[in-house]
Amino acid sequence: MNKSYKIEIIEFLLFGIIWMGIFSIPFFNQWGYSSLDWQKLLSEWLRIFGFFVLFIINIGFLIPKYLIAKNYKTYLIYAVSLIITVSVAGLFLNSIFFPAPLKMPPMNLGSGMPMELGTNMPAPIGFRPERKTDYDSISLVVVANFIISILIVGTSTTFKVIGQWLIADDRRKDMEKEQLKTELAFLRHQVSPHFFMNTLNNIHSLIDLNTEDAKDAVIRLSTMMRYLLYETSQGHTSLKKEIGFIESYISLMQLRFSKHVTVEMDVPDGIPDINIPPMLFISLLENSFKHGVSYQKDSFVIFKIEINENWLNCTIKNSKQNKTPEVKSKYSGIGLTNIKKSLELHFGKNYLYEVEESETEYRVHLNVPFG
Numbered sequence: 001m002n003k004s005y006k007i008e009i010i011e012f013l014l015f016g017i018i019w020m021g022i023f024s025i026p027f028f029n030q031w032g033y034s035s036l037d038w039q040k041l042l043s044e045w046l047r048i049f050g051f052f053v054l055f056i057i058n059i060g061f062l063i064p065k066y067l068i069a070k071n072y073k074t075y076l077i078y079a080v081s082l083i084i085t086v087s088v089a090g091l092f093l094n095s096i097f098f099p100a101p102l103k104m105p106p107m108n109l110g111s112g113m114p115m116e117l118g119t120n121m122p123a124p125i126g127f128r129p130e131r132k133t134d135y136d137s138i139s140l141v142v143v144a145n146f147i148i149s150i151l152i153v154g155t156s157t158t159f160k161v162i163g164q165w166l167i168a169d170d171r172r173k174d175m176e177k178e179q180l181k182t183e184l185a186f187l188r189h190q191v192s193p194h195f196f197m198n199t200l201n202n203i204h205s206l207i208d209l210n211t212e213d214a215k216d217a218v219i220r221l222s223t224m225m226r227y228l229l230y231e232t233s234q235g236h237t238s239l240k241k242e243i244g245f246i247e248s249y250i251s252l253m254q255l256r257f258s259k260h261v262t263v264e265m266d267v268p269d270g271i272p273d274i275n276i277p278p279m280l281f282i283s284l285l286e287n288s289f290k291h292g293v294s295y296q297k298d299s300f301v302i303f304k305i306e307i308n309e310n311w312l313n314c315t316i317k318n319s320k321q322n323k324t325p326e327v328k329s330k331y332s333g334i335g336l337t338n339i340k341k342s343l344e345l346h347f348g349k350n351y352l353y354e355v356e357e358s359e360t361e362y363r364v365h366l367n368v369p370f371g
Contacts, residue, residue, distance in 0.1 A: 004167040004170050004171065007163055007166050007170070008163070008167075011159065011160075011163045014159070015055075015059075015156075015159075019052060019055070022048060022051075022052075023045065023048055023052075025044075026040075026041050026044035026048070027041060047145075050089065050145075051086065051148060051149065051152050053086070054082055054083070054086045054149055054152055054153065055152050055153075055156050057082060058079065058082070058152075058153050058156050058157065058160075059156050059157075059159075059160045062075055062078055062079055062082075063075075063156075063160045063161070063164075066078065067157065067161070068161075068164055079153055082149075082153075083146065083149040083150060083153060084146070086145065086149050087142055087145035087146040087149050088142060088145075196221075196225075198286065198290070199221055199224075200221075202217065202252065202253065202255070203217045203218060203221065206255060213255050216255070217252055217255055220248050220251060220252045221252065223248060224245060224248050224252075227241065227244075227245050227248075228278075228279075231278065232278035232279065235277070235278070236275045236276065236277060236278065237275065237276065237277075237278040238273060238275055238276075239272065239273075239274050239275070239276050239312070239370075240271045240273070242276060242278065242280065243267055243271060243305070245282070246265070246281060246282070246285065246303065247265065249282065249285065249286075250263055250265055250301075250303070253289050257293055257295070257299075260294075260295070260296075260298050260299060261293050261298075261299045261300070261301070262298070262299070262300040262301075263300070263301050263303075264300070264301070264303070264304075265302075265303045265304075266302070266303070266304040266305070267304075267305045268305065268306070268307055272307060274312075275370070276312065276368070276370060277342065277346045279342075280314075280339075280342075280366075280368070281303075281314055281316070281366070283339040284314075284316050284364050284366065285301075285303060285316060288301045288303075288316050288317075288318035288362070288364075289301055289318070291318070291362075292318025292319050292320065292321060293318070293319070293321075294319075294321050297319075297321070298319075299318070299319040300317070300318065300319050301316075301317070301318045302315075302316070302317040302318070303315075304316075304317075310369055310370060311367050311368070311369055311370070312367070312368050312369075312370050313365070313366075313367045314364075314365070314366040314367075314368075315363065315364070315365055315366075316363070316366075317361055317362070317363045317364075318361065318362050319360065319361055320357070320358070320359070320360055320361050320362055340353065343366075343368070346368075347368055347369065350369055351366075351367065351368045352365065352366070352367040352368075353365070353366055353367075
């Protein structure tokens, strides 16, 4: 049962309880009497039924067809017309279905007998009392009906609009979730070919230098591909598996570079069982190898992970090479842009990403929450 259906069920039950309470008011008003005045009771129910019809037409027809469709002028015209009709029609329908019985007029029999007779006696055949229209009473009833009708329309419209807003908001959130899944899947597929392109270049360079190392590199790469295909499909992975992926990647990169490159990996001895987004660090680490390692000079890459309460802190440092702006522009962009977008999709604003630069090294700090 989705949230939209739940809102509709709650709305139906709420309206049903309210109207059951309203229809029961005339009955409980006569609770203390010895007998029920059914004519009066039915008369009140007929009046309430008119308001109930107004309510049903408003929420079942006018609001969905005109108000939600943003046809405000037409909705207002129909709503006002319906309010006036119900306010006036209720009075005349009551007089038609429940006319006041004909009774004898009061008679004073003179001095010594100051009593009135005949008020409860049926009128004689052919008796037609003079009709006196009580305009003040009629106008008050019409005004009262008009005010009640406005309150019913206003209240029902408010409840219905709130319910529709909640349903629309729920649908919007579902669409955002689907869009988020699509964007994250796109980012993973965009990162993976970029990573494989560089890794295959590494293996290609190893084939002529050392065949056995090249074979080992292919095995490592197949293991990493298996991780990407099966462990990241759910949009999350364990920190332990992600660190294992990073270790395989670093081992693969070490096959390519000479002993002039120092690679250090510092992770906690006891890795907690926590879930994180997959491929969270690989783009940063890949950039460290790509831009911070030199074949001619001593270079270093340091990857460190720390766990501080509910935060996962990652620090990546690499040596700084003096590359021309053209080279920097050529090899920058895709990986760092993707990881920033991925972080925003996963964590919103609840993360820390900092880049520090000195004369000899680059340092990246990435702090993300977990749990």
